[in-house]
Amino acid sequence: MLETRNLTKSFGPIQVTKSVSLKLEKGERRVILGPNGAGKTTLFNQLVGEIIPNAGSIHLDGADVTALRVADRARRGLSRSYQKNTLFDALTIRENLGLAAAVALGKGQGLWSDPLQSPEVRETVREVAALVDLAPNLDATVSAVSYGIRRQLEVGIALATRPKVILMDEPTSGVGPEMSKGFHRLLKSLPRELTILIIEHDMDLAFDVADTITVLNYGEVVFDGLPEAAKGSQLLKDIYLGAWEDA
Ligand SMILES: Nc1ncnc2c1ncn2[C@@H]1O[C@H](COP(=O)(O)OP(=O)(O)OP(=O)(O)O)[C@@H](O)[C@H]1O
Ligand SMILES: [Mg+2]
CATH class of the missing domain: 3.40.50.300 (P-loop containing nucleotide triphosphate hydrolases)
Structure with missing residues (x-):
């Protein structure tokens, strides 16, 4: 592989x-x-x-x-997570996962459009959140969550590209x-x-x-x-x- x-x-x-x-x-x-x-x-x-x-x-x-x-x-x-944090702090976990999924699904056109409008993106976010155990934290702002959760999110972002x-x-x-x-x-x-x-x-x-x-x-x-x-x-x-x- x-x-x-x-x-x-x-x-x-x-x-x-x-x-x-x-x-x-x-x-x-x-x-x-x-x-x-x-x-x-x-x-x-x-x-x-x-x-x-x-x-x-x-x-x-x-x-x-x-x-x-x-x-x-x-x-x-091929997808990677980084040794250092590379997250959008001001956004929620859902939005971070949504952006990653949107880019991977080719739905990232136009920064003004909300990727979470897409049912495919929402579905990917749901699946990935379950995989990395972040379903209860989806609406938390990244800057407000613990370091451990941030690391989980990084793996989630890597997985959001399927x-x-x-x-x-x-x-x-x-x-x-x-x-x-x-x-x-x-x-x-x-x-x-x-x-x-x-x-x-x-x-x-x-x-x-x-x-x-x-x-x-x-x-x-x-x-x-x-x-x-x-x-x-x-x-x-x-x-x-x-x-x-x-x-
Ligand atoms: N862009 C670069 N230019 C010059 N030297 C570099 C560069 N990147 C890494 N190095 C050097 O290459 C060597 C290997 O670095 P690397 O970061 O790959 O190690 P690592 O095994 O990941 O270490 P760590 O466990 O500390 O993360 C080090 O001596 C480092 O200083
Ligand atoms: Mg290293």
């Missing part, structure tokens, strides 16, 4: 992505682990098309999308342990046919949600396999300096 072949990217003299080859099957839930600065976000930015790789290729659902723009990849079913593949960059960053648990549940309840790639620092989440795990270190894939195998790996223990002992 999503594949990279020998993806390579440098910023000046520093190689941040070193010949990364990944393959996600349809419905696979894969977590990318790796220390700060390992190149996780940079890899995502290449997958979605915000950064152009120096070499290698990206394939989405069988097609080479390496040269496609962000919007064209999105149209083919993607085949969703990329999430640290969806639980800055969220407390309770909220984080709720997030695990939410992720696990997403449709099984959706292919999910998550960047995560939280080991518990990684082992709880992942079918497979990829570990990046200095831009390089140093582990690619099942969570059980990751737990026992000496290499990973060294990278994380013991953080795995409790996992």
Whole structure:
């Protein structure tokens, strides 16, 4: 469903992505682990098309999308949520989801027109709100809701485009342990046919949600396999300096 072949990217003299080859099957839930600065976000930015790789290729659902723009990849079913908040604070949750759905459905013409006028948009908003557990919060203004709810909304916005593949960059960053648990549940309840790639620092989440795990270190894939195998790996223990002992 999503594949990279020998993806390579440098910023000046520093190689941040070193010949990364990944393959996600349809419905696979894969977590990318790796220390700060390992190149996780940079890899995502290449997958979605915000950064152009120096070499290698990206394939989405069988097609080479390496040269496609962000919007064209999105149209083919690739969607992402960001490491930092990217919401319209002054609008309600319903309006935020409505805008995302309208753009995806091609009903975003004219800023003056209300996307929620469209029955299709309203239906998508309802479905997505149920998926990310925000149905009771739809009329809340984003600036008034908790940080955890905002993170849920970000996933909702990514889902409102009805993607085949969703990329999430640290969806639980800055969220407390309770909220984080709720997030695990939410992720696990997403449709099984959706292919999910998550960047995560939280080991518990990684082992709880992942079918497979990829570990990046200095831009390089140093582990690619099942969570059980990751737990026992000496290499990973060294990278994380013991953080795995409790996992
Ligand atoms: N636009 C850029 N120009 C130059 N260097 C960059 C750029 N973006 C990222 N880098 C560098 O590339 C390296 C990888 O950064 P990246 O943000 O991909 O890491 P990360 O694994 O997502 O880290 P974190 O866990 O902190 O989010 C870092 O050394 C970073 O400083
Ligand atoms: Mg990052």
